Amino acid sequence: MPAALKLTEVEGSNVLVVELHRPEVRNAIDRQMVDELHAVCADLERAPRTLILIGYGGVFASGADIAELRERRRDDALAGINSTLFARIAALPMPVIAALDGYALGGGAELAFAADLRIGTPRLKIGNPETGLGILPAAGATWRLKELVGEPLAKEILLAGRILSAEEALDARLISSVHEPDELLAAAHGLADRIARQDPLAVRITKSVFHAPRESHPVIDQLAQAILFESEAKFDRMQHFLDRKKGS
Structure with a gap:
């Protein structure tokens, strides 16, 4: 089975780039991707570096894999498959940067919410349409999102299925900057370079x-x-x- 992630170590820097890579389903998050991201977390917990998350093919992540999600039952929900992973990502020692292009929906949005910093492209669409599928966003959106954008807008996204454009996400400070798609990764590296100019121990402790x-x-x-x-x-x-x- 092909890997769900592509990892790139940036030579001469303290940065790991992880590309979500399931183009056939717009980088939807399945159990294999979850397991591979846990392995990434284990590596970054042992050897802390700044993490850049980006999606392949003009899409960050279209959500959880619906075909897989449809078959999950009560015990799967109680296991917190995605929420456990996203909490681990949020708790990584060094900052996490989410570089968002195209769709960042459902579980893809919740993965972005778990990052410390988010940047996007003009074609970004981000939100949580879960209630339209008869479920709720249970991997962090119900509490992270109101901390990020405030309660009124968070409720509109969570309860009415509002999807934010890049301009709206920028206005809400959900993302900090907008870049053309072919400049997105370079912008993420620029942010990582600014982090690298700080003292690593001070960054780690400040995040904690x-x-x-x-x-x-x-x-x-x-x-x-x-x-x-x-x-x-x-x-x-x-x-x-x-x-x-x-x-x-």
Whole structure:
């Protein structure tokens, strides 16, 4: 069986590009793709790098594989097949960038919502049409989406099946920028390069603190800062800043 993903290590950088690659079904997410993405997560948990997710053929992911989804029953839902994976992706040590072209619907949208950063193309269509199929988006959209775009718009997407265009997604800040399709991957790499210019430990800890429960602040912020205040990178980077300022 052909692989559902294509992986590219970027030479000389700390970036892994993962392309969703099931062109015959517009990159629909099936159990094989889920299993392969779990393997990617295991690798990135062992050796943290920035992850770029992108779809093949002008489509990010058209959703879950409906033929497979139709056969799933109660026990499959309780197993949280997609939600467990997307939670793992969201919790990866380094940032995750979703580069969205064409359709990002249903499970494809929920995968995008699990990323830290999202960019798109002018032909992006993103949303959750699950209620039209007699189910709900149970892999994160019911709670991630209102955090991303606010409750009124999230309810319109989830309850009325509204699909956002690229312009609407940008206005809602669901995506941070729009690029032509042939420039999308380069834009994702540009974002990854900006991340790479930061201190990796500071990025990892900042991501962890950002996602910590509200009630754990400000104690967790102070503990995290205490760790970073002892790092060599803090001394080196601040000294470099002072030396540069002195020389200007």
